[in-house]
Amino acid sequence: MASIKDVAAEAGVSVATVSRVLNDHPSVSAEARARVLAAVETLGYRPNAVARSLRTDQTHTLGLVISDVMNPYFTELARSVEEEARALGYSVIIGNADERPDLQDHHVRNLLDRRIDGLLVSPTDGGSPLMLDAARAGTPMVFVDRWIPGVDVPVVRSDGRAAVRDLVAHLHGLGHRRLAIIAGPAATTTGRERVEAFREALGAYGLELPDAYIGQGDFQAESGRRVTEGFLDLPEPPDVVFAADNLMALGALDAVRARGLRVPDDLALAAFDDIRWFVHTDPPITAIAQPTGELGRAAVRALVDRVEGRPGESVTLPARLVVRRSCGEQPASSEPSP
Secondary structure: OOOHHHHHHHHOOOHHHHHHHHOOOOOOOHHHHHHHHHHHHHHOOOOOHHHHHHHHOOOOEEEEEEOOOOOHHHHHHHHHHHHHHHHOOOEEEEEEOOOOHHHHHHHHHHHHHOOOOEEEEOOOOOOOHHHHHHHHOOOOEEEEOOOOOOOOOOEEEEEOHHHHHHHHHHHHHOOOOOEEEEEOOOOOHHHHHHHHHHHHHHHOOOOOOOHHHEEEOOOOHHHHHHHHHHHHOOOOOOOEEEEOOHHHHHHHHHHHHHOOOOOOOOOEEEEEOOOHHHHOOOOOOEEEEOOHHHHHHHHHHHHHHHHOOOOOOOEEEEOEEEOOOOOOOOOOOOOOOO
């Protein structure tokens, strides 16, 4: 019986290319796809996932535990993970932690019980002994977007510090001097890192970040609304609110509108984690965009490397500033896409 290696040799391509063709991945050229399909027909190759699992003691299934499936950033991340995994011959089971550490560990435990080959996790906090134990036991694991310090597994994430510096420079150039932040949970690496980056960027311009201008959110829209209401009640409200994720930014926008105020006339607004919706708000929201699709694909490749006995590598990709009109910018002839 022909194997996938036989098909690759007949078509003159790699095994990975054959896998991508069989899983209908769009990255393969038309010429290579035609050669692979011709080789499959010539050799009579028929993949058998069940038999392959029995031979190798692998299920060719990966687990993905994301922090919040309702967050468009994580929805896009999950989509790119599923697409890349399918291209490499793996299926994905997804668990939604809903930003709850207990629910996160519930999904991790269930996925390990299902004999998945590897685990992708965006941790809700840094205190999960279950994941530490799983890593020590040799479970192939990769952290994506967030990570747990002290757990020795590859981390695939974006670095937003340069983009935050660009944002603060942009805001300073527009004349804003009182800048506040809606922070994410301090228990998450991204929550801490974005506040630190914002504070450092302000310091470069001799600006401080007083405690009154740091509002504690939880990466959910309602916390963005609550924190923004508090900012607006201050004797000296900020000029700008920087929300450390997209859902908190939408909550902030709701709070401004509920007061009968307007962005950016009464309060400027910027966000971390750009989403497609931001071009449709009024005004379109200036945001820091992460390379979400690339992060998902890189995370899968790193995990499959570990599953298949190769050393998976950590990957850090840069985020970028997308300027629109929510901070007092002049209208452009066309808005940039996310």
